[in-house]
Amino acid sequence: MLLRYIFYRSLMLIPVSISISVVIFLIVHLLPGDPIDNLIRVGSSPDDRLALITKYGLDQPLFVQYYRWISAMFQGDFGEAIVLRRPVADLISQNLPYSLTLGGLAFAFSSIVGIILGTISATTRSAIVKQFMRGFILLGSTVPGFWLALLMILFFAVQLQWFPVSGAKGWDSLVLPVLTIGFGGVALVARVTRVALLDVRREDFVTLLHAKGLSMRTILVRHLMPHAMLPVVTILALRIGWILGGAVTVEFVFGRPGLGLLLIRALGQRDYPVVQGCLLMLALAVMLGTLIGDVAQAAMDPRIREEKT
């Protein structure tokens, strides 16, 4: 049943990826500005300019450019960066691991801590803990990442000197960025967990679980948590896509290489192939994230499994 669901759900990726590739391609080419402006030396002749344009195939009609781009892509060739003058695939594979470790760790941190805090705040009887959680959730969901990053640097790196201010050397350089990105994630996950738990607790079947004589603890672990995890999985799935590109500002503040930073630089320089490559990676991550999320939900909820996509 689940395998069939996964199969049909994966088929849906094909039309989605095609449309995404078209949209990415078009958006980039509709941007005002020209990569050649960045590339060409001041004082070059119009002929030099034309030569460059022909070299990168920018004189061809859009659909020809698209066809070239997409067919090369299938062979693993993301094209040559116009401004950085290196293969896009190299640039991406160089930056991707940084984004993956940072994003992955932040994701794991915010999921685990978020679910635990959310559960505590939904089940605790202590009014102080409840108030504290409420404040934390409000703070976590509203404080902007870059500002928090600066505070973190100021306090933990400059004052206490526990961690490096910036860069990507060694594991200790990951701590502050992960905490910064994770903070917002923890608050979000905690909030969703809390609300979902409070919601299921009001369902009719819970009364009957109590009537069976089950303890609150058993009911929480075996029945309430699986239900509460459904919406949590949904928002976590959306954040999987976010792992790769969501950390741009934080990467910037901590001076870490990464896909987000690469994308922002390339956008500034109108470096089409790089922008396209990065966007495609991000789109892929988002698609994969939703796929994983949907499959996880189907694995948890028999009602979804039977909808057959």
Place this chain on the structure above:
Amino acid sequence: MLEVRDLEVAFGPVAPLSGVSFSLAKGEKLGIVGESGSGKSLTAMSVMGLLPLSGGRITGGSIVFDGQELTTLAESAYRKLRGRRLGLITQNPMTSLDPLQKIGPQVDAVAVLHLSMNASEARTRTVEILGTLRIPEPALICDRYPHQMSGGMKQRIVIAMALAADPDVLVADEPTTALDVTVQAQIIRLLDDLVKERDLALVLITHDMSVVAQTCDKVVVMYAGRAIEYGPVEAIFDAPQHPYTQALINCIPKGLSTDEHLSGISGTVPTVSNYPKGCAFHPRCDRAKNICTSERPAFITYGNNAAACHFAGDDR
């Protein structure tokens, strides 16, 4: 087996239930009747000790079960009674099972918890019970999910959970309200048979006087959070003392004639925040006198019934 005396329930400052008393022996079926909002379900939840779930608590009276006072019982001890000696059947079978779990484990859990059986013993027992509840192919049903079954089947599963540990008292809170009419009769008959076979004490909560007439031995009629009449079924149907009981009985459609018009009771049940002074039923009562608006009638025993009406026992 079960004796409830002057039960009083409060949610914060409001007291939606007071002065409910009844007693029930093994093999007896007690009906609790009343319109929505009359406190029937609160009575059921009080007996099950589940009021705290919705934020209520028992503020007075007593519930004695098998010689044990339940109103002061610790939660941990209460938990050992629930599911084991007190079974509950709720109103809406569509929402009363965990949609993420298969039927089997949901029923097994009771025997595992209370009869300290292992998983396979519990499953054998589950299949056996499902069979006695006339569920076709019980072994296969165990691997189904709730959403794959009809309402009537689900209600049988709920009944199976309530029966899994062989309880002494079964509290059925409007067990047929959410079901198709054809299925309603089946479920009521099933409950009736179970009481006979297992010598259960059944508390049947319903708003349907005709169901009470067919199945129960005793009736408590409730209005605005109070019991207003209590007695054996025959006595109450033969000589209802409270005007409200009379009106409820009149509401049962009788004949097959097409020109019979259905009767109702005019007005609505007052909400907790504005229970009328005196007899709560007086605004809807066509026999109300001055005394009814000011003084709450005490329970008067009249023949076999007891009714809370100033004019109970008067000739009419």
